[in-house]
Amino acid sequence: MKILVISNMYAPGFIGGYELGALDVSRYLMQKGHQVSVLTSDYFTDDEQKLRDHVVERILEFRGLGPQLASHPVADAEATTINWRNLRKISSAIVRFQPDLVLAFNLAGLGPLGIVQFLNAIEMPTVLYLMDSFRDGDGLARYERVFGKFTVGTHTHVVTMSKTLLDRVEQYLGGIEGRVSFIPGWVDLSLTRASEPQNINRCRKFVFCSRLEQNKGIELIVSVAHELVQEGITSFEIDLYGSGSELSALLRSIAFLRLDSVAKYKGQVEKEQMIGLFAGYDALLFPTQTNEPFGFVACEAAANGCIPLMTSQAGASEWFVHGVDCLKFERNIEAIKASVKAIIQMSDAELEHFKQRTKLNAQRYFAMDHWMKEIEAICRHMVTGKRPVVTEQRLKQVQASFLALSELWHEEILQ
Amino acid sequence: MNIVHFSPTYYSAESVIGGGERFVLYMDKAISAARVEAGIDELTSTLVAFGSVRKEVQLTAHTRLLVEIGEPWNQQTLSAETIRAIASKADVVFVHQCLTPFGLFVAAQAKLLGKRVFGIDHGAGTHPLFHHTEMAGKIFDCFLPYSRFGATAFQGLDCRLEIIEGPVDDHYFTLGNGNRDPTHAVSAGRILPHKGFERIIRALPDHMRLTIVGAKQNSDYLHMLERLSSGRAVEILDAQNDESLRHLLQTAGVYVHASTHVDCYGNYYEKPELLALAAAEALSCGLRALVGSAGALPELARNPGCLCFHSDEELSVMLNELERRSWPSEFAIRSAAVATYGLQQYGNRIWQILKS
Numbered sequence: 001m002k003i004l005v006i007s008n009m010y011a012p013g014f015i016g017g018y019e020l021g022a023l024d025v026s027r028y029l030m031q032k033g034h035q036v037s038v039l040t041s042d043y044f045t046d047d048e049q050k051l052r053d054h055v056v057e058r059i060l061e062f063r064g065l066g067p068q069l070a071s072h073p074v075a076d077a078e079a080t081t082i083n084w085r086n087l088r089k090i091s092s093a094i095v096r097f098q099p100d101l102v103l104a105f106n107l108a109g110l111g112p113l114g115i116v117q118f119l120n121a122i123e124m125p126t127v128l129y130l131m132d133s134f135r136d137g138d139g140l141a142r143y144e145r146v147f148g149k150f151t152v153g154t155h156t157h158v159v160t161m162s163k164t165l166l167d168r169v170e171q172y173l174g175g176i177e178g179r180v181s182f183i184p185g186w187v188d189l190s191l192t193r194a195s196e197p198q199n200i201n202r203c204r205k206f207v208f209c210s211r212l213e214q215n216k217g218i219e220l221i222v223s224v225a226h227e228l229v230q231e232g233i234t235s236f237e238i239d240l241y242g243s244g245s246e247l248s249a250l251l252r253s254i255a256f257l258r259l260d261s262v263a264k265y266k267g268q269v270e271k272e273q274m275i276g277l278f279a280g281y282d283a284l285l286f287p288t289q290t291n292e293p294f295g296f297v298a299c300e301a302a303a304n305g306c307i308p309l310m311t312s313q314a315g316a317s318e319w320f321v322h323g324v325d326c327l328k329f330e331r332n333i334e335a336i337k338a339s340v341k342a343i344i345q346m347s348d349a350e351l352e353h354f355k356q357r358t359k360l361n362a363q364r365y366f367a368m369d370h371w372m373k374e375i376e377a378i379c380r381h382m383v384t385g386k387r388p389v390v391t392e393q394r395l396k397q398v399q400a401s402f403l404a405l406s407e408l409w410h411e412e413i414l415q
Numbered sequence: 416m417n418i419v420h421f422s423p424t425y426y427s428a429e430s431v432i433g434g435g436e437r438f439v440l441y442m443d444k445a446i447s448a449a450r451v452e453a454g455i456d457e458l459t460s461t462l463v464a465f466g467s468v469r470k471e472v473q474l475t476a477h478t479r480l481l482v483e484i485g486e487p488w489n490q491q492t493l494s495a496e497t498i499r500a501i502a503s504k505a506d507v508v509f510v511h512q513c514l515t516p517f518g519l520f521v522a523a524q525a526k527l528l529g530k531r532v533f534g535i536d537h538g539a540g541t542h543p544l545f546h547h548t549e550m551a552g553k554i555f556d557c558f559l560p561y562s563r564f565g566a567t568a569f570q571g572l573d574c575r576l577e578i579i580e581g582p583v584d585d586h587y588f589t590l591g592n593g594n595r596d597p598t599h600a601v602s603a604g605r606i607l608p609h610k611g612f613e614r615i616i617r618a619l620p621d622h623m624r625l626t627i628v629g630a631k632q633n634s635d636y637l638h639m640l641e642r643l644s645s646g647r648a649v650e651i652l653d654a655q656n657d658e659s660l661r662h663l664l665q666t667a668g669v670y671v672h673a674s675t676h677v678d679c680y681g682n683y684y685e686k687p688e689l690l691a692l693a694a695a696e697a698l699s700c701g702l703r704a705l706v707g708s709a710g711a712l713p714e715l716a717r718n719p720g721c722l723c724f725h726s727d728e729e730l731s732v733m734l735n736e737l738e739r740r741s742w743p744s745e746f747a748i749r750s751a752a753v754a755t756y757g758l759q760q761y762g763n764r765i766w767q768i769l770k771s
């Protein structure tokens with residue numbers, strides 16, 4: 001298959017699991033002999049040419065992250081709904097590359113609604129891979145008045161990592177018709193390690209590995225650690241990995257609350273290395289936001305026998321069973337503390353059994369090879385028996401129609 | 416076959432009584448008239464316009480008028496879903512006033528549905544996008560100007576163009592039975608400055624009388640015409656019903672159409688006439704006609720019985736010498752007009768294009 005991948009950001013840089021997941025999928029498909037061409041923005045560059053195996057064009061306009069020199073009503077609306085210039089570039093890539101399929105990852109900030117409707121209008125088989133929500137905006141009503149009701153359409157197959165994510169997208173877009181598949185995060189099992197031998201009655205080792213942002217719950221972890229210490233419980237250690245805007249605040253809090261003996265910042269580690277490091281921990285602290293789409297880190301940790309302690313509403317928690325291969329909690333200090341205490345107070349044998357069960361289940365459910373094959377099968381199904389019938393004439397007609405409607409829509413915004 | 420016409424306004428006192436709106440009705444009639452010859456058994460037509468009150472009127476056995484709620488010249492009051500719901504049932508979509516924001520909006524919706532979209536300009540304006548990129552033409556399958564002058568509006572656009580002159584309802588506008596009054600001049604059109612009625616009044620010889628017929632849409636201009644007419648044999652009638660207009664065209668001695676690119680106030684009009692439907696109707700009634708040189712008017716003068724004047728002085732001379740000239744017979748004038756603008760020829764061309 002010839003597959004055109006579209007994503008707002010693309011490796012070698014990454015912010016979270018979405019970009020890394022997209023890279024995994026692209027690489028797998030290429031290994032399987034498919035021709036992959038990536039269309040993305042210049043949010044991350046590849047000046048050192050790390051992705052020598054890829055064809056990546058970093059030409060799309062992306063807005064939503066990073067420095068915004070000034071808010072502008074048209075640019076803001078374009079980012080959340082439709083950006084005609086991006087449609088033109090996608091259209092041009094389709095003419096040049098002649099893909100059998102478009103595999104769309106994170107479209108937020110690129111004008112996601114327009115891209116999906118455009119691809120549907122030209123009847124391009126499309127897999128819309130949801131690992132995060134479209135950025136919410138208040139421009140949906142205006143968009144739909146001009147461009148018609150948004151629908152992913154009959155030529156699109158939606159892949160979502162969780163029901164939580166699908167619900168969130170549907171809440172914003174008013175329902176997604178058509179085919180939907182659920183595919184969780186995955187872990188490359190070749191990167192996992194055997195659990196490290198542990199001393200008897202040792203202190204419990206916890207790990208946090210996410211963006212150091214409030215929505216990931218870093219401040220909750222500090223509070224929990226502080227309360228445990230206040231209660232006289234010190235038989236635990238928390239290693240913190242990652243980077244983000246809360247790093248300075250985190251370091252200041254650890255020093256101010258004198259948590260140096262139980263909480264240590266370990267810096268940011270490459271994903272491949274981190275997966276192996278999980279084997280040295282008893283549990284993952286993942287008190288993420290309640291609308292977390294999934295959280296790759298949960299399955300990466302679990303596959304190494306590191307028990308995920310996570311927000312019960314997070315997407316990943318749909319794939320785990322409380323008390324069997326994870327502990328789930330409501331996202332507040334008391335509930336998180338209770339889960340941490342449960343691990344601390346668990347007997348060594350009980351904990352080891354829990355960890356092994358977690359590892360077994362995770363390796364069974366989150367094996368990367370299995371889900372990659374599934375993704376490839378979905379792509380194949382989308383193109384089987386229907387070569388793309390996108391004529392150049394139809395492409396131009398649709399492009400022109402979107403141009404006209406975009407012009408009218410711009411005029412309306414500026415009035 | 417299911418045909419849908421989208422027009423911002425419709426032919427009614429509640430909307431706009433102008434050639435552009437009348438054109439839609441004629442076009443529908445022409446398509447219907449030629450359908451049997453084209454081998455089309457089933458035909459339904461929906462004429463969609465916009466107004467303050469929703470209504471649905473069955474105009475003929477196969478044609479209904481649907482007025483949807485919306486301000487026709489305020490595209491923000493129109494909804495994509497409304498347009499798509501109607502267009503989705505169509506095999507062919509005709510977009511009237513196709514160069515306006517309204518036309519762009521409707522045509523784009525229909526094209527995204529994969530419909531065959533035909534655009535007709537009636538001169539209500541042009542969105543800048545049409546000047547900026549030839550791509551705008553791609554929204555349409557074909558533009559259908561009704562004059563060579565009208566075709567110039569589509570220059571530079573990447574789209575097929577077919578000029579079809581007309582249509583005029585030649586079944587209705589026919590030769591009369593009575594005598595004509597050679598001293599009676601008639602002119603029809605909305606009472607608007609670019610119609611140049613003052614030119615006719617000024618050129619009118621003393622021995623002639625003039626009847627101007629049209630919707631009184633500009634009171635300043637109307638008062639000016641009334642002042643000019645003082646002491647002259649000039650009457651200005653509000654928009655008449657079709658029967659009254661036909662009677663005038665069947666009994667008058669000459670029809671005059673004096674539209675201008677620059678009106679009496681100095682305002683410029685890019686498209687004062689894309690056809691001059693009333694003049695073509697006059698010819699269809701066998702009435703000789705004098706037309707100005709603005710817009711598409713000179714093209715009418717290719718027909719026997721129609722002369723083109725290039726100045727007020729020339730119009731004055733033509734009116735004074737009207738009876739000294741040799742004119743074709745009424746029958747010849749009508750025959751030529753029917754061949755050029757008649758429903759059947761127009762309908763045949765439309766079906767040829769639809770089938771191609």
